[in-house]
Amino acid sequence: MNVDIGNALASVASPGVSREALDRLDEQVADAHDRIERGMANGDHGYEALNLPQRTDPDAIRSAVEPVSDAEALITIGIGGSSLGAATIVDALDSVERGSMESDGTETVFLDNVDPEWVTAHLDRLPLENTAINVVSRSGTTAETLANFLVVREAFESATIDWTERTIVTTGESGPLRDLADRHDLPSLKVPDGVPGRFSALSAVGMVAAAVCGHDLDALLEGAAAEAETLSGSLFECPAYAYGATTYALDARGAGMNAMVPYAESLETYSEWFAQLWAESLGKDDLGQTPLRALGVTDQHSQLQLYRAGPRDKVVTFVSPRETADRSIPATDVAELAYLGDASLGDLLAAEFEATEASLAAAGRPTVRVEIDRVDEYELGGLLYGMEAACVLAGELYGVNTFEQPAVEWAKKATRGLLGGVSESDSDGEFAEADAVAEKTELRIER
Template sequence: MIEFNFKYILNSAIFENGIEEAEIRSLEHELVTVRRNLNDLRRDEEIGFYDEISNMAMVNDVKEIAEKLFSKDINTLYVFGMGGSSLGAIFLKEAMKGAACEKRMGKKINVIFSENIDPCYIKKNFDRIDMKKTVFCFVSKSASTIEVVSQFFIIKEILEKMSGNYKDNLLFITDKNSGFLRQYADENGIAALDIAKNVGGRYSIVTAGTLFPAYAMGLDIDKFLHGAVSYRDDMLNKAVFENNPVYTLASVIYLFYKKKHRNIFIPFVYSDYLKEFSRWFRQLFAESLGKELTSPTPVPAVGATDQHSQLQLYMQGPQDKLIGFFCLKDYGEDFTLNPDGFEEFNYLNGKKLSEVLINELKGVELALAIDKRPSFRITLDKIDEFSLGELSFMCMEAVAVLGMLLKINPFDQPGVEKGKKFAYLLMGKNDETLSRESEELKRLDEIPDLTY
């Protein structure tokens, strides 16, 4: 269960910098239209994250290929993916470090990620693993992501020199029908899993791209998807403001951006195991909403750590931020404090360490409210697969709804594609699809570098 507390966004709490509950309610007609539009896109199979969470054939394929690959003398899964192709799995890996995970085929599979192409970092990773005992997993929905393909060529060359049977150490997770990786897999008998065409990379936490490494780590992916399905069904079976806080969440961020000029949104997580969640959420938020000169900028923070590095700015810097706190009811493990003999700390006697952490959060909430700065709080019961499934779906739906309120398409990424085209040009690729970028590059190349 996920609890929401919006007390400190109200004008009764933070005066002129807050909003009234009636302002949120005033968006009901727009939200009903947003829901209808999203349902239409879902019905027409334009967006797939609603239904991929119920795709048991995909789940069975993940398990079948995992059991086949890991039944051999394999102890490592090395995942190559960019953005949404890796951030979801990294989020789940870090979140579940505090929980007991199963072993696969009676052994612990070490799962590591390469989400960048820093050659030194990659070489150091290669030095730490037994290449022959590693499955190299390449995740790319387009099947031609240049960073992923580049690393494939490196791995292919290394494995060819080591063993003629290198194809047994490869797995591609990509588009079902097209692209370089799919074609190579089909022509060479390499294991492959599909990514649904109608699920964008930043929503792919519910696809094989995330679920395969999650399963390899020992996560119960059925329980994770059950959490997502449960949240989806509960949300869609209620009216937009019938104990349905995901719509309130989207409305609050929208109103503070449009009416209160809060251009920065800070997901502030109070759990070390949610650090990578904040990175995943940042990408989901930024890539879905950052277009057409609109949307707040997401800036992750971790409490209590960043109370000592960022909070000064949030407390007394520009009044342009909205903070969303994320915390837990149950931290799984805990300590009871006993400051016996240290009289000045007697107030801590018998307190749990988790209480200290949550009271730090509440103290920041109060300090922000006194200074007329808005915040809200989202609380998970605990970290387990079901709760993470709920949290993941809630965030994806909130971002989709917010995009529709902002009247932008939360499912495309034109800015990213433009940057890719210039990179292709710089590396020597040139065809008619790059003609406009080629002309722009020529113009900029004529301007001398300003260097010192």
Template sequence: MINWNNLDTLKSFEELKNVNKIDLVKAMSGESGAERVKKYSVPMAAGLNYNYAAKEIDDSILSALDKLAKEAQLTEKFEALYNGEVINTGEKRMVLHQLTRGQLGDKVMADGVDKREFYINEQNRIADFANKVHSGEIANAKGEKFTTVVQIGIGGSDLGPRAMYLALENWAKKNGTFKMEAKFISNVDPDDASAVLNSVDVAHSIFILVSKSGTTLETLTNQSFVMDALKKAGLDPAKHMIAVTSETSPLAKSDDFIEAFYMDDYIGGRYSSTSGVGGAVLSLAFGPDVFARFLNGAAEEDKLSANADMMKNPAMLDALIGVYERNVLGYPSTAVLPYSQGLSRFPAHLQQLDMESNGKSVNRFAEPINYVTGPVIFGEPGTNGQHSFYQLLHQGTDVIPMQFIGFKNSQLANDVVIENSTSQKKLCANVAAQIVAFACGKNDENPNKNFKGGRPSSIIIGEELTPESLGALLAHFENKVMFQGFVWNVNSFDQEGVQLGKVLAKKVLAHETDGALAELSKLLEI
């Protein structure tokens, strides 16, 4: 039997708060630090490795975290999720994004169908469509091949797919799988759509409209914007657009599209990169085989996340260390710092994934909770971030835990030697140096140049950013967020916080306002 209890009612949490804290500066200095780097490391899928040596943990804290994992029934709750129990209590829905990349447990039936078969069928339909576009069987009105794909969507329909595309763009070009350039339109600001349309040849562009409900205001507005541009160019929009939507959406059977591919209500937007939301654009851009490899990496990481042994489950371990930092050490934020230009938009995706999922102040039963939940997530790729906000990370008044991501090899492999080392070696040297600098600090008689250290971080290390390692990386963070939601007893799969602003915006546009809303509308000349 699974018990859904608040964190502050768990005996293991009280024990965790009383475990002696460690001195990270001392722990990471000298031979002690070297031994920690060797010891505190867990293999991930696709050749990745999670190293948490520079976190404020030791064996006693890990033992207490293991007790918390067991009392909070994290393994059992994940098993219930992938076996199709109603985990999204706010919307009374199952949570099935893992099924898009593999069957972890029992057959899951919903809406009268086997959901795994449903997702595979849609992936196959997308693959067939993409292959026909690449071969020219599906072409524009003149019979010419499409050369660019443009995704129209917002939130999870943009952030995840855009981050995944950028992550694999250079890899695909090097490996000969780059098929079509992809662009993205998300913001309802007309400057966004205009800029994208001005940068592409619309006559040779195919557009993907992504909206599960078929009613998203920003997305439908941008659809109309694009359709207008196509008409002005003398083109038939219906021969340039496809839809990714639900079968019950008004978009599903519309004559405005070449084809419609389906998703369902059991996959939240921020968890949809491995569904048709990411599948259509990535398959068109890189080919269906690359998308399949991406799914395989995610599936392998999901298998590790189902392991009941915390020390062999990197997502669970990462999640519990994060809970310790948030609820015992009191750290308010987490910085995600990928030392890979391909992952330049990955922190933006994780902002939505984490903050939309666990930014909650009531539990899964809509009861107020008395402890902090999700941290503020932010980040930029290294080394850019070093010349931006690292000053605050090193010497600011808040201690902000960091999650580094690094790869031994670059994607393009056309590096040059400058001052006895390649650019990639310099990049890797920077990330290693930053981890030690944050942890150990530096004593200086001048307070302005003194670094206290004790700033915790972890790093995920891989050989190269590939489709498989990207899939594993994505699944790791999705499962980390899930496990933290279980510990905090919140529903990580609804997002009521994004709804109120939408409702009020519609009132403004309908001129149904009063008070401050009316006056602000006047200021903006609405």
């Protein structure tokens, strides 16, 4: 990926970062890079994610999915990092292939919510006899994932379909899912050690779905590996570090929100992936930048007013592919629209992007441009890796533990307690977190 931080400079935007401040910050980046390199070399928890381009075995993934390679549909059951990376890859590549009429037609469904009507609607319409199941949970005890898996398994059994012949498991070395895979001799893959879920897109966690859909796993990893080669001790030599350092510096100057705006429909899910990566990794100790999700050009008509004229508390990140498929706009005899007849949808998209970027700069609002050559496996691998490295670098600059998520764990324990689960860590066997739910302050206004 390539990064342009020119519109985030203090000479353009407020808040903005001066060149002098970037030079000073670059010294901190060099120190942070040394820590990151040591963590990668030692295989330390979290930093191990940046080794995935070299550690992930695409042959093992392809072998595991071979029994369901003819699936017409794939249900991936996971939540958060166990789902968003896979959805980002598949949604991006499937969208592009549908546009070029090259898709193998595998429909993908990601059960990452436990809304009963939504889950039931999917199960009722899918051709279960030709549907594969991909269940992902490191612990094998994630409540939402296991609940949905039990529901899906029951649906297969009710349709007299042998779910064991259609299921792939990705989990840790031990736990209920590992026991299930061993008991039924299911194809299984291991969640990599030392890699938090939100950083696991470039492992079996994120790549099983891509493999079932026939995408090029090698190219994904090659693109990520090429991005890894750019990591260096200076933000002026490394696009990922330039992004992480600049957004950190803007946050320190008041831009506490980061609107991720891809100008490609195929990258809409990528914004969701980024939001988890940024929020869960950096939101610690009253620090961190709040990620916002938008889509160009759609949200020019719904959010741009706020970004240009609202509080000066945001940086807008544009992600744009340089090359896209195109389609001409038919000529029209309406005089006011005649100019469109000489253009294409691609021309219009590019013009809208450049106009929006310039509009924000004219209003003195900071933006960062992230460019990839095109939406394909190689470039997508580089984009995902680059943003992960940017996040790790930002975490080092904030001085937070990028790889933990205690607030998430608290809510998980409260949920289990409300459902009657038993804690193995508390002497009384109950989840104390669940008690806080009953202590909620209420001020109801009812009709």
